[in-house]
Every structure is written in structure tokens, then in C-alpha cells.
Amino acid sequence: MSSLALTRRAARTDVGARWESRLIRAAHPVVARVVDVAVARRPVVRMPGVGLLVADPVAARRVLSDTEHFAKQGPGSSGALWTPVLGDRVLLNMDGDEHARLRRLLADLFSPRVVDEVCREAADPIIARAGERLRSGEALDVVQLARDVSAAVIAVVVGLSADTDPAALVRASDDIESMVTWRTRALDADDVDRARRALAVVQDAAEAAHREARGDTVMGRLALQGVSLDDGRSVAAALFLTGVGTVNSALPRIIGQLADSGLLERGPATSTDVDAVVAEGLRMTTPSLVTLRRCARPTELHGIRLRQDERVVVLLWWATRLEGGFDPGRRTPAELRHLWFGAGSHFCLGAPLALAQLRAMTAMVLEVAAERGLVIARRRAARRVLVPRYAELSLGAGAGG
Template sequence: MRALRPTDAGSRWESRLVRSAHPVVARVVDAAVSGRAVVRLPGVGVLVADASAARRVLTDTESFVKNGPGSSGALWTPVLGERVLLNMEGTEHRALRRSLADLFSPKAVREVHEAATGPLVARARQRLERGDEVDVVELARAVSASTIGAVVGLDPATPPSVLLDAGDAIESTVRWRTRTFDADDVVRARASLAVVQDAAEAAHVEGSSSTVMGRLARQGVSLADARALAAALFLTGTGTVSSALPRIAGQLADAGLLAPSTASRCDVGAVVAEGLRMTTPSLATLRRCATDADVDGLRVRAGERVVVLLWWATRREGGFDPGRRTEGDLRHLWFGAGPHFCLGAPLALAELTSMTGMLLDVASDRGLVVTGRRAARRVLVPRYAELRLRAAAPAGDARADTARRGAAARQVAGAAT
């Protein structure tokens, strides 16, 4: 097994983000899993920081469940209700997943993407090409909020800040150690979610085949399920994507892949996949042990809490390398595994591919440099508070033109060999 010690700038920034988000927990966990990847930490539970052990826990639904007392699913039940996928198991969970099979079909993803992501990404591209600074944290937050807004049927004129403020308000009530919400937290969280759920209800009632919620209504998904699902999509789909993009941009910069000669050789799909492996925005997920089980030689007892440390498990492979092919147990592990595998993965990939592709395009042309970055402190999903990029050379700059010609020549040379 490879060491977890960060050895390059990109890995060090990732560690800094995680430690800034969870200053105490991250250090304790780092120390606990530095020797054995599957270990019992008294007062916390069984920590699992290895890809194959993590996959085994996530796919063994007899022994490890997401609902019931002390589970992360149970945390959300008072706020979202009983039927929001992430607090369900077994037949009911399977049936609801099946009824949502087309939710993020390629057609649905394309429609939402064109409506929400396209204009914001185009504007950011123009600003970078003009030589302006762009904070990719702001870009990713706006894109993820507008995208979820389009999914739930929010009026497109609603500023992204309405959803972002709602998301921030809810995030601020959840900490790593939160096991239950008190009554006031529940009231506040429900109030924050009303904007999303009311929009979903209106779209569901209208039942138009051109909206996601309308199509769910036509497929027989109940209004109550649609309202609950809208809130769940909002909670799962904004913080993750908005955390990922700036971190992927940071990885590209730290690996020297935002210069014209290197950016032009990057394959955007490979960059997003490897960027997600390195950043794994859903740091960890929880399971409750339902029947005694064995994980990597460690006996786990019924009732114990299992903390699947996705971020630690995916990084054991080493630093950012878009040439890497992740296979076997590691494949897509950043989206989970088994029956709870991320429902929104196709949408997340479309958003990230669009934004990362734009950055690579501009970088291939003029190069991009990081002009400032700062880690967010004490947040649930580790992220940058800001990460600013600017073209390395303004439009019409002779050095940029030379670099571009150099990159083009190298590409031709590369194609010829």
C-alpha cells in the first residue's frame, strides 16, 4: 500500500483544504489511518481508507446500511422526510431509484446543461480571453446552483445567490460530528429548502414534458416524492460540484498543465476523472453495521458505525496524473459504489467537463495562471474560498502568440510520430 504523505504541490493543497475544513478531525484521521487503512477509532467508529475495503462496505448491503439510528440518512429524515434515497434501503430504495432512471438521461442532462451552464461558462471564457481575472469558485457556485435550479424548475430569472445562500445556511448547521438536528435547525433547514421545493411542486403540478419535475409527474412519481427529491438533489448536487471545479483547476495549475504547450495536450475527460479522484469532494460517507462482518481482517460488530473515508481511499494511488487509468475497486469510487452510487454523476460530469474544457481551451491559447487562492475554513465539503485565474498573456501579446505557435507545432509533431 502506498503512503498517504503528500509529496507534490497539488497533494499538499488538497491536504490543506481538508485540514482547513476540518482542522481537528482531519489530523486525527490522518494519524489513525497512516499505518493500517482499516482501523477502529474509539468514539468514532471503524475507519475505512482503502479502495477495495470501501467498495466492499458500500456494496454489501446486508451487513452495512445507510438508514436506522445514528446513520447519516437518519440525520436528514426530520428535514427531508422518509423517502429521499439517501435514507432508504432495500426494496423501497430500489423501486424509487428505478422510477428515477431517466432523471439524468443524456437528453435531460443536455437540456439542463444548455439552459443553465452554457451562458455562465461562455461569459467566464470571454472574461478570461479579455485578460480579466475570474474566480473559478464563483463560477462553479453559479453553475452548480443554476443547474440544480433548472432541474427543479426554478424561474431562470432567479439569481443563483438565492440558492447559494440557502445551501450555505444549511451547510453551516452540519458538522462532521452532527448526529441529529435540534428542532430549531429542522425549522431553519426546511425554511431554506422551501425555495427549491416550491419550484419543484409548481413544475410537477404543471406536468410539462419539457421540465425534469414535469416528466417525473408524468411517470407517476408523487408530488411528495418530487418535493423531497428536489431538496435532496439540491443538497447533494451543489456543494460537491462547486467544490470540485476549483480543486481540479488547482491540480492542473500545480501540475504545470495550464501552459499553452501542456494544456493543449490534455484530454478533458481524463482530466475530470483524475481531478475527481484527487479531490473526491464527498470526503466520507457513513454506514451502520447491521450484522457482524469482517472488513480487511477487522471484525466489525452489529450496531457499529463505519466511516468510509473516500478521500483518503482514492488518494493512495499518488498525485495528480491525467494519464492514469483508474480501474478495479478505485473506478468511480469518488461517486460511491453499489445501490447508493451517485444519482447525479452524469450531470456532475457534464458540468465539470464544460467548465474544465473551457479552462483548458483558454489555457491552450494564452496560458492561465493562478493569481490567488485561499482555503475555506470550517466547512462541511472542503473547498477553496477563492481561486483566481488570469490569462498568462493578454490577447495580442507577442509572447502568447509565440507560445501558441509552439504548441501548435508540437501538436503537429506529436501527431506525426
């Protein structure tokens, strides 16, 4: 590659990295800048009023994997936020044998074979229509595509009734997200009530599947194992919360990175490895910006002594940064491998489902780009949201189209 081509590639990479930073700062305008400064010199550091910040990938993996010293329950943990809303037996706030049993019960519903079948049923028709629009010269808002696909897919997996309004599902996700900030340690009574009302659209739609007790949906599988309707409703809501947010955030950001890197120009996309694009896109975007733990017993992390019940804020987005920006051709370092989905016993159960959706939508965009070339027609960052994302990212025909 010539020096001029390398210079152009570096400039494009810088554009993609700048947009990622812009999305983070639009979502968290004050905290993101403070965290940038705090972890610039020390990747593990205490921040008064927030907790121990962990931006080192090795330390982050240890926190996520070491359930003896770091728990998802108790003050300052993610469980403290969701237990009042969902109850105390949903994957988001469980540890130990009960957590492992529930994961085993649901695991094969998230196997690659099953999620591929679900995507063919629920996602492929939506994606095909989107591809037709792009090929006909219409603009396509990738944000809306991701929202439509993620709602349709999670509805099938959980077993929501066929007449469930996808837009209502997405609104419920947005409503829940708006209640939480970096400093939130617990939801007050009004927020708990509001969250329960928002999630009712998911939980009510899941009841029929629980009654039918078929083994091909989450709710049916739970019913067959004797899990009560109330607990099943809570698990459905938890899977919905985690299943929709990742895809909605990641897909438009991955497409943005492809465009900023010149990989949506006509021609180059024909040889692009979709799996490599999605893996590097998830590394670059890391939709779960942070995850929370409570120090369950005194320990040491990265040379710092932690007190029992100290809050630990694992900065996943900061921990997954690499020099050079978005590069699907790079080999991901071992310490970062799949870290955007967590680690240890709490590694994201729905990761295969998210990957299947992202692969299908990304492949469609790359196929159309190879035929006619695509460019970003419009984009804007979503402001003051928990999960950084685009409010809009519209693709249109490129110069070669």
C-alpha cells in the same frame, strides 16, 4: 523527458498534493489530522466516539455495495441526519425495492444525452461569458463560476421556477452544510427547523413544476407517477443538496491541480484530454470526503468484527489516494474506479450531470489556457466547512498572455 523536467514535474505535483491536504485541514483542522494518524498504519480502524473508519478502497466498496450488512438508515447513518428534515422517502436515506423504483423513475433524466442538453441550455451561456472574460484579460473566480453553473443546471433538472435566485440556492446549500460535522449523529430540533427553512427556497420553487406535470423535469416526472407534492418537494431538496455541493467543490480544485501541474501554461493544454483531466481530478479531490453507514447486522470487515448498529465512516478521500499526485495520464486502478461517486445501488444518480458540468467548464479553461496561458492569481481555502473547497480561486493571464 529529461531528469530536470521530471524533477520540475515532481515538484509541481507536490504543490498540488499539498494544496489538497491544506483544503482538507482547513475544512476539518482537528479531525483531519487525527484521521491521518489513525489510518496511516491501519486503513480500517475504530475511533472512539466516531465509529469504524474505512480508508481501504476494497473495504470501502464493499461497505457501499453490501446493503444487507450496511444500511443508510438508523442510528449514525446519513439517513438519521436527513430523515427529520426531508422525510423518509428521499434517495439519500432509502434502501431496497422502493429505492430502486425511485431511481428507475428518474434515471433517464440523468442520462448523458439529457444532461448534455441541459448543460447546453443552462450552463453554456454562463461558461461562454466566463471564457470571454478570461480572453479579455480579466480575472475569473472559478469558485463563483462553479456556483453559478451548478445552481442554473440543478434548477433546470429539478424544474425550479425561472425566477429562482441562483444566489439564494447557493446560500441554502451553505446553510445546510454548516449544520453538520464529523461527530453529528442527528440534528436537534432547532437545526431541523433551520434546515427546513433553508431548503424552502428550493422546495417552493419546485411546486409549479409538480403542478405542470411535464416529463422533462424531476418534479414533473414524479407528479406523473402519482408521487405527492410533499414527497416531491423532499426529493427535489435531496437532489439539490447532492447536486450543487460536488460541482462547487470539485471544479476549482481540479483547476488548481491543472495549474499546479503546469497544464495551464500556454501550449501544453492543447493536447490535454478533458475526460482524463476530470476523471483524475475527481480521484484527486473526491469532494464527498466521507459517507456514513450503519452496520445492519453483525459482520466482519478487513479482519474486524462489527456489531449491529455500529457506525461506519467510509473515508472516501483517504481511500482514493495514490502516489504521485495529480496525473491525468495514469490509468485508474480498478478498485478506485468512480469510487468518488460511491458504489452499488447508491452510486450517485447525478454523476452524469456533475461530469457534464465539470467537462464543460474544464474544457473552456483549457481552451483559453492554450491560447494565452493562465495562472492562479489568488486562492484561499474555505475554513471549517463540511465539504472541503476553495473560498476563492482566481485565474489570470499567464506570462505568455
